[in-house]
Amino acid sequence: MNLDQTLRSEIQKAVQQLFNSTVDQLQLQPTNQEFEGSHTLVCFPLTKISKRKPEETANAIGNYLVEHGGMIARFNVVKGFLNLVVSDNMWTSVFASVYTNKQYGQLAPNGKEIMVEYSSPNTNKPLHLGHLRNNFLGYSVAELYKAVGYSVHKVQIINDRGIHICKSMAAWKLFGNGETPQSNGIKGDHLVGKYYVEFDKNYKAQTKELVDKGLSQEEAEKQAPIMRLAVDMLRKWEGKDEETVALWKMMNGWVYAGFDATYKKMGVDFDKLYFESDTYLLGKDEVLKGVDSGVFFKKDDGSVWVDLSADGLDQKVLLRSDGTSVYMTQDIGTAILRFRDFPKIEGQVYTVGNEQEYHFKVLFLILGKLGYEWAKKCYHLSYGMVDLPTGKMKSREGTVVDADDLMAEMIAEAEKQTRELGKIEGLADDEAQQLFEMIGLGALKFFLLKVDPKKRMLFDPNESIQLQGFTGPFIQYTHARIRAILRKAESMNIITSESDFSSVTSLEPSEREALYVVSTFENKLREAALAYSPAIMANYAYELAKIYNQFYQSIPIFNESDSAKLKFRIAFSSIVADVLKKSMNVLGIQVPERM
RNA sequence: GGUCCGAUAGCUCAACUGGAUAGAGCAGCUGCCUUCUAAGCAGCAGGUUCGGGGUUCGAGUCCCUGUCGGAUCACCA
Numbered sequence A: 001m002n003l004d005q006t007l008r009s010e011i012q013k014a015v016q017q018l019f020n021s022t023v024d025q026l027q028l029q030p031t032n033q034e035f036e037g038s039h040t041l042v043c044f045p046l047t048k049i050s051k052r053k054p055e056e057t058a059n060a061i062g063n064y065l066v067e068h069g070g071m072i073a074r075f076n077v078v079k080g081f082l083n084l085v086v087s088d089n090m091w092t093s094v095f096a097s098v099y100t101n102k103q104y105g106q107l108a109p110n111g112k113e114i115m116v117e118y119s120s121p122n123t124n125k126p127l128h129l130g131h132l133r134n135n136f137l138g139y140s141v142a143e144l145y146k147a148v149g150y151s152v153h154k155v156q157i158i159n160d161r162g163i164h165i166c167k168s169m170a171a172w173k174l175f176g177n178g179e180t181p182q183s184n185g186i187k188g189d190h191l192v193g194k195y196y197v198e199f200d201k202n203y204k205a206q207t208k209e210l211v212d213k214g215l216s217q218e219e220a221e222k223q224a225p226i227m228r229l230a231v232d233m234l235r236k237w238e239g240k241d242e243e244t245v246a247l248w249k250m251m252n253g254w255v256y257a258g259f260d261a262t263y264k265k266m267g268v269d270f271d272k273l274y275f276e277s278d279t280y281l282l283g284k285d286e287v288l289k290g291v292d293s294g295v296f297f298k299k300d301d302g303s304v305w306v307d308l309s310a311d312g313l314d315q316k317v318l319l320r321s322d323g324t325s326v327y328m329t330q331d332i333g334t335a336i337l338r339f340r341d342f343p344k345i346e347g348q349v350y351t352v353g354n355e356q357e358y359h360f361k362v363l364f365l366i367l368g369k370l371g372y373e374w375a376k377k378c379y380h381l382s383y384g385m386v387d388l389p390t391g392k393m394k395s396r397e398g399t400v401v402d403a404d405d406l407m408a409e410m411i412a413e414a415e416k417q418t419r420e421l422g423k424i425e426g427l428a429d430d431e432a433q434q435l436f437e438m439i440g441l442g443a444l445k446f447f448l449l450k451v452d453p454k455k456r457m458l459f460d461p462n463e464s465i466q467l468q469g470f471t472g473p474f475i476q477y478t479h480a481r482i483r484a485i486l487r488k489a490e491s492m493n494i495i496t497s498e499s500d501f502s503s504v505t506s507l508e509p510s511e512r513e514a515l516y517v518v519s520t521f522e523n524k525l526r527e528a529a530l531a532y533s534p535a536i537m538a539n540y541a542y543e544l545a546k547i548y549n550q551f552y553q554s555i556p557i558f559n560e561s562d563s564a565k566l567k568f569r570i571a572f573s574s575i576v577a578d579v580l581k582k583s584m585n586v587l588g589i590q591v592p593e594r595m
Numbered sequence B: 001g002g003u004c005c006g007a008u009a010g011c012u013c014a015a016c017u018g019g020a021u022a023g024a025g026c027a028g029c030u031g032c033c034u035u036c037u038a039a040g041c042a043g044c045a046g047g048u049u050c051g052g053g054g055u056u057c058g059a060g061u062c063c064c065u066g067u068c069g070g071a072u073c074a075c076c077a
Helices: A003-019 A044-050 A054-067 A088-099 A129-147 A163-175 A188-212 A217-223 A225-238 A242-266 A284-292 A327-341 A354-369 A373-377 A403-420 A429-449 A472-491 A509-519 A521-530 A534-554 A563-585
Strands: A028-030 A039-042 A072-078 A081-086 A113-117 A151-158 A272-275 A304-307 A315-319 A345-353 A379-383
Touching: A003 A028, A003 A039, A003 A044, A003 A054, A003 A081, A003 A509, A044 A054, A054 A072, A054 A081, A081 A088, A088 A509, A088 A563, A113 A129, A129 A151, A129 A242, A129 A345, A129 A379, A129 A403, A129 A429, A129 A521, A129 A534, A163 A188, A163 A225, A163 A242, A188 A217, A188 A225, A188 A242, A217 A225, A225 A242, A242 A403, A242 A429, A272 A327, A284 A304, A284 A315, A284 A327, A304 A354, A315 A327, A327 A345, A327 A354, A345 A354, A345 A373, A354 A373, A354 A379, A403 A429, A429 A472, A429 A534, A472 A534, A472 A563, A509 A521, A509 A534, A509 A563, A521 A534, A521 A563, A534 A563
Parallel strands: A113 A151, A113 A345, A151 A272, A345 A379
Antiparallel strands: A028 A039, A039 A081, A072 A081, A304 A315
């Protein structure tokens, strides 16, 4: 049963009966704390059809609802706000419908498919904090879409070719002395990253030297020997030079092994990987077809352009005058390829930072102009940068927060705090380790996901490591507390599964409030999916945990002498635990049995 | 310069898309462990929602304007 919907239709009925008219949009909102009730109908918009004052309109509807349907016990009217007090037997039936529905929070399959892209790193250096936000967001949005009934394909495109990886290759060739991840025990992605830094260092030195000899900055940057080596390698790679390709394969192999370990630790995965080395030549045919059909145009020098001035943008190049592709060209090709690979998807979600907003705006416009209907269903999940208290992350200044390091620190901190609180007695070593990871990663993921994706956010290490307040561990803790209750109930042989709860007629305020929040779960999932915003679920989970803790603190469950009530409270606790767990799972966060 | 974002308590964030006296956490202060886990709960304090106009029953939210931050506007990716 969907309480919100049921209530709306009852109100519709009331409006129909009282004013002989219908409204399509009812403004039903949660009641403010200071007033009695759970749902509030805003009556100002109804005065047009009721032809009465807001207060009178509210009273009329309130009276009708109390007399009909049996959902509303009483009501109060403040100005034009009709505060509804839902009857307790309504609440217990809300509870019962959730309790008996094991699928609560998993909406029926809608037959639709969608693709979510995230991560999509370059292969010349390890993943960093920015990638963490990206990955957690993308993974969570994929989970959200699953929850609301979609079939989801998680993909990424790996930027495995180009000048960046050639830079690492060049430096390794010059200074590597055959160093490998195996030979020195460095994780592969970090090793390749080390040579990328090495390249940069040498490149700067060489450039400076040339400038000192009298070359212009621009000329020096081109002439620096190490850069010439990298550019030469790129040229050779494109010419499929055997030795260069072998080196490229070997070093990318190191990186992938490293990435795999990082993804595993992060708890994210992919259904299909796309590699830029496979797709970078795609799109050219599409562009040329577009020239033939008049969607694009060719300039005298042979370059191909699209004119987007009618859409408020400018002209964008799609093929250089020498006929080679630009980034946009391959993105066009890749998008089309993906729809061929997965013909049933209705659209794609691209999880990419907001610095590429313009790029995706252009991409989707072009795909639309090429006649692809699905272009309308493509969405750029644009997220803000992650700043540090010291400012922006800059690789050149060494302020980049490494993903592996950060996760390790979070886990170590979780371990430290957990041990200090003496919470691991009775746990085997591997169970304890699992718990530390769950808490550390839970804190990190929650910290990064609780902020609206669109907004740029501040990553304060001291704050991220907090385990109290509006944090992942707070919610994990609430879950663990409930599990302890359920274990105790079990040990006391209290069976709730086939209990009759109908004799429970009065509820505690905190129980009503928690049931209200529970009743909105599926609507929240829909809202979050529609808004591509895991933050909505993070806030939701926090709200539910907080209300449950109020209940927990004020009502000692096992002191209850009325056995129906006792059973009800245990069962009620179990659905809260269940919803907390599911809310966290869509964020990619696990919850423990004890902590 | 054009376009697009953002600005809310000392700090980090909310605010159901135009609804009531703008809410949480952290930091500060005060209480609560003989009870199912105190990673908790209850309370105090903290606000000119960047400034200025406008729209209406009602504006943090919409419009105009100014200020300050950020992104973007390559035959780069």
